[in-house]
Amino acid sequence: MTIVAGAVIIGGHTYAAETTIILPTGGGGTYPDATATGCHQTGLASSKDVTASKNGQVIDGLNITGTLTITGDNVTVRNCRVSTGGYWVIINYGRGTVIENCTLIGGVNTQACIGDADNGYFTGTALDISGSGDGLKMGSGSRLSDSYIHDLATAEGIHNDGIELTGAVNTVVRHNTILNENGQTSCIMLSEYGSNPNTNVLVEDNLLAGGGYTIYGGAPDKAQGHILRGNVFSTRFFDRCGYYGPVAYWSETGNTWENNTWADGPEAGQPVGP
Amino acid sequence: MTITATITVSPAAPKSADTVTATYTVTGNDPVAPTSTQVSGVAHVGDQDIDVTTTITLPGVPSLPETFTAPTCDGLTFEATDQPNVFTALVP
Numbered sequence: 023m024t025i026v027a028g029a030v031i032i033g034g035h036t037y038a039a040e041t042t043i044i045l046p047t048g049g050g051g052t053y054p055d056a057t058a059t060g061c062h063q064t065g066l067a068s069s070k071d072v073t074a075s076k077n078g079q080v081i082d083g084l085n086i087t088g089t090l091t092i093t094g095d096n097v098t099v100r101n102c103r104v105s106t107g108g109y110w111v112i113i114n115y116g117r118g119t120v121i122e123n124c125t126l127i128g129g130v131n132t133q134a135c136i137g138d139a140d141n142g143y144f145t146g147t148a149l150d151i152s153g154s155g156d157g158l159k160m161g162s163g164s165r166l167s168d169s170y171i172h173d174l175a176t177a178e179g180i181h182n183d184g185i186e187l188t189g190a191v192n193t194v195v196r197h198n199t200i201l202n203e204n205g206q207t208s209c210i211m212l213s214e215y216g217s218n219p220n221t222n223v224l225v226e227d228n229l230l231a232g233g234g235y236t237i238y239g240g241a242p243d244k245a246q247g248h249i250l251r252g253n254v255f256s257t258r259f260f261d262r263c264g265y266y267g268p269v270a271y272w273s274e275t276g277n278t279w280e281n282n283t284w285a286d287g288p289e290a291g292q293p294v295g296p
Numbered sequence: 297m298t299i300t301a302t303i304t305v306s307p308a309a310p311k312s313a314d315t316v317t318a319t320y321t322v323t324g325n326d327p328v329a330p331t332s333t334q335v336s337g338v339a340h341v342g343d344q345d346i347d348v349t350t351t352i353t354l355p356g357v358p359s360l361p362e363t364f365t366a367p368t369c370d371g372l373t374f375e376a377t378d379q380p381n382v383f384t385a386l387v388p
Contacts, residue, residue, distance in 0.1 A: 028367035030301040030320055030381075033360030037301035039320060044309040045371050045387060052388040055313070258311045286311035 044290050053199040053229035053254075059170040060125035060150030063101045074099070074116070092116040092142070099124060104135075111135040111154060119144035128154025130175040134186070138164055156183045157200070165194040171209075172201040182233070184209040189218035195225045201258075202232035205265030209233045212240040212248060213271055222247035229285060231256035236264040239272030239296065246276035255294050257287035263294075272296035299324035299360075303367060310387045318367045318374055320381040328357040 027040040063083060071088035074081055074097045081090070081097070086104040089111065096118040104111050107129030112121065114136060121144055126135035132154035136144065138161030149169040151157045157171035166185070174182040184200035187193055187210075200209040209230045212220050220240065230236050230253055240248055255263040262268060263284075272279065274296070282294045305318045331354050339346045364381050366374045374383040 024370055024372075026303065026305050026318060026367045026369040026372070028303045028318065028320065028383075029365045030322055031363040031365070032299055032301070032322065032325055035299075037299065037322075039301045039303040041303050041305055042308075043305045043316065043369065043372075256311055258313065286309065286314075288309065290309060 053197070054148070054168050054170045055199060056150060056170060056172075059123075059148045059168070061101050061103045061123055063123075066101075066103060089113060092119050096120075098122075103127075105153075107131055109133055110137050112137070114138050114142040114144050115140050116142050116144070120147075121145070121149060122147040123149075125150045126154075127152055128175065130155070130177045130180070132175065134159045136160075138162075138188075155180055156186045158185045160185055160187050160190055160193050160195075162189065162191040162193060164190070165196070166198055167194070167196045169198045171198065174202055174204065176204055180204075181207040183207050183211040184230075184233070186211040187220045187223055188214060190220040191222055193220070193223045195223070195228060197227045199229045200231075202236075203259045204232065205260065206234045208238045208264070209236045211238045213238040220248070223249075225250045225253060227252045229254050229256060230268075231263060231285075232259040233264045234266050235268065235270035237269040237272070239269055240277065248277040250277075250279050250282060252281045254283055254285035256285040261287070268294050269296045305367075314387045316372065316385050316387060318383045318385070320364050322362060322381075325359045325362065327359045330354060330356040 024043050024045050025040055026043050030037045066083050066085035069084050069086045072086050073091045075093045077094045077096055079094050079097045081099045082101055084102045088106050089108050090104050092114045095116050097116050098120045100122045103125045105127040111126045111128045128135050134156040135151045135154045137159040143161055143163035146166045147168050151171045152173040155175050171184045182202050182204050184202050202209050255268045279296050284290050284292050284294055300323050302321050305316050310316050332351050333354055334349055334351050336349045339348055366383055372385040374385045377384055
């Protein structure tokens, strides 16, 4: 309960008034949105498809209408807007890629706004991600923080994951807003059904809402070492966060689920259990 | 009539990114319309008492001026709207 206090001055006399309100709770307090993420820089230089093949290359201030392919290592992409209806917005083969303050927009046929391939990995910060089928396909060692995944593609038969992890080890998803208003699949997909299990994935302090189940937890893979900690689950789309609930296929053995709570709704601040 | 002021906030359990609306309600600060009333008296004329009456109209009283302050709440910043008794805040 939080107190809302006010006063009315009537004829020179002050009358106090107050009421209470239940505000959403969560470890991070506020979570990323469109104002805090993406590229807000003006005067971007226009470009079609771009390939960043040089190690250490820096791409800054481009408006790319096409796919950005990263093959060099330690490439930095910042203050860019990348949009395409193609298969990838960014396909990342590079190791140590840094992507920050970028707006990434896919289309209904786009697999994801960033896809790691061939052991490529990236650190993404303050990204505004939308329009694609999945927001991200993250591999081993990739990290996403302070970013906003929202308004994923809608189409007949499409399966939306805010983030799909594929064979990911030591991957980190921290302090992001991940929204999937479609009542299917997930915000975060840890399950790969045995084909390419994920292990040691840290999902911490995120605002999550939507999907069929918001989290697909890894089982029936023999995944170990996942930590889901301090996340808040919102009812903004569905009463149970996801259409069917907040989490499915979570294995208690070898994984950690702690301090995950409802962000809002009638159970605001209460624990969310697997 | 006793004047009271109350405040309500809707929705009472908002979600993140919702806009909440705080509304003041004042009761009792009602205007009084002009009223007609009778003034009575007695005139002594010789040994006679003569009752006399007349009517006057008492002035009306308008509502007192009302000023509403922006509500305060930890975690919310209320902004004014076109209606002086209504404020809104975006839930982070």
